[in-house]
Amino acid sequence: MRNKTPIVTCFTAHNFDEETLHTMLQAYESDVEKHVEQEYANYQEKIKHEINFVQGLSHLKDIEKEVRIKNIELMKNYRLQRAVNKIYYEHCIENIRKLFIHKGIKELMTPFNKDFFHVMNSLKGVLITGKPSLDATVVEEINKEGEMCIALRIR
Numbered sequence: 001m002r003n004k005t006p007i008v009t010c011f012t013a014h015n016f017d018e019e020t021l022h023t024m025l026q027a028y029e030s031d032v033e034k035h036v037e038q039e040y041a042n043y044q045e046k047i048k049h050e051i052n053f054v055q056g057l058s059h060l061k062d063i064e065k066e067v068r069i070k071n072i073e074l075m076k077n078y079r080l081q082r083a084v085n086k087i088y089y090e091h092c093i094e095n096i097r098k099l100f101i102h103k104g105i106k107e108l109m110t111p112f113n114k115d116f117f118h119v120m121n122s123l124k125g126v127l128i129t130g131k132p133s134l135d136a137t138v139v140e141e142i143n144k145e146g147e148m149c150i151a152l153r154i155r
Contacts, residue, residue, distance in 0.1 A: 028098065036087050050072055051072055055069070093126050094126055100127065106153065107151060109149050109150070111147070112150050117150055136154045138153075
């Protein structure tokens, strides 16, 4: 009997609204909100430390400190929103890693584009560095239909 390993092929992209993505993420990580809130608070604290650090730079003139602090404050909302997006992205990638391990998925193929390329390499990274550490590769190839695609393979 031949050993069949699950292969997932997905050639359609779906744009999910924020609520649907959140519901899907909670299905795999019920306390995701608690984790996101804690990581968000940590990032807010990081920004406060940056301001305190600038205030303590004795080699800068007061006007230089003021300009740097104003720049930090001007960028604060943008940086916090970007941090939230990144936190959710990292939780999604980690949950996909868990799904791969749980379901025994050995290969995932996607169309070749910048979005899939980024996600596939993020998945590769967490598969290699996670526990257990898995041997994962991302390769570009042409599928049976002659289309360029990206394959994530796990050994």
